[in-house]
Amino acid sequence: MTTFVVFDLEFTTWPDALEQNWSAPGQFREIVQIGALRLRAEAASDSSDSSDSSVYSVVEEYEALVRPLMNPRLSPYFTELTGIDQESVDREGLPPAEALTAFLAFCEGQSVLSYGNDMVVLGENLGWARARGDEIKSSFLSAGFLNVRPWLNTVAPATAPANVGRLWQVLGLPKPPVSGEEHSALFDCHSFAAALRHLRAAGAALPEAWL
Structure with a gap:
């Protein structure tokens, strides 16, 4: 069975940070939540029914604060936007190195798709962790990260x-x-996966070279 991963990040933000590209003093895009789904892939030649609900179905989930x-x-502003409160992060949040190691292990050997440049934010956080001397026990290079938003917006203008959490809508x-x-x-990952299933059923499957 061939699989691939879709993922999404929530990271620290403030009013107007997006518009200013987090350029204000002290503003860093630190990851606060990681979500990922391992989806079942199937080459178009393997299934004559493009609406087959087993295609792009969820095999495994990963989630961490x-x-x-x-x-x-x-x-x-961040808490209002995401619903993630300080108490939950203080109680359940993992150290960055632990969360990044586990997520990269989840992605190992897979194509890893995002709706936007979340892999850039991931890279920033890996750099900060290593600069602190934290050990990351999995490699960023063992997975193939790809932003599929340009493709998706082209086939479904x-x-x-829309942000990733509104694709279903x-x-x-x-x-x-x-x-x-x-x-x-x-x-947001489930919204992303639903969009990919819908587009495949409409005849716009992800290019096999990406999977």
């Missing part, structure tokens, strides 16, 4: 202004039957 270190206190799909809302990393 992460404790930011440079800005350990979450901004009210209505999605162009823009495409007129049922809301993913999982807990959470948009800007919850694992919910």
Whole structure:
């Protein structure tokens, strides 16, 4: 069985940080939540039915809260946006090196797809961890990270202004039957997966070279 991974990150933010590209003093895109799904891939030649619900179905999930270190206190803006509160992060958050190691192990040997340049944020956080002297026990280079947003927006132009957590809504799909809302990393992954299934059923499967 061939599989691939879709993932999403939630990271520290403040009012206008997106518009200013996190350029204000002290603003760093520290990961606070990681969500990922391992999906079953199937070459088009292996299935004559493009609507087969087993294609791009979820095989395994990964989810973790992460404790930011440079800005350990979450901004009210971040909490309102994501629903992630300080108490949950303080209680359940993993040290960054532990979470990054586990996530990269989950991705090892896989194509890893994001809706946007989340791999850039991942790389920033790996760099900060290594600069602190933290040991990352898995390699970023053992997986193939790819931003598929340009492809997805091209085959489904209505999605162009939508964030990943709204893909299901823009495409007129049922809301993913999982807990959470948009800007919850694992919910956003399920929204992403639903969009990929829908597009495959419509004849716009992910290129096999990516998987």
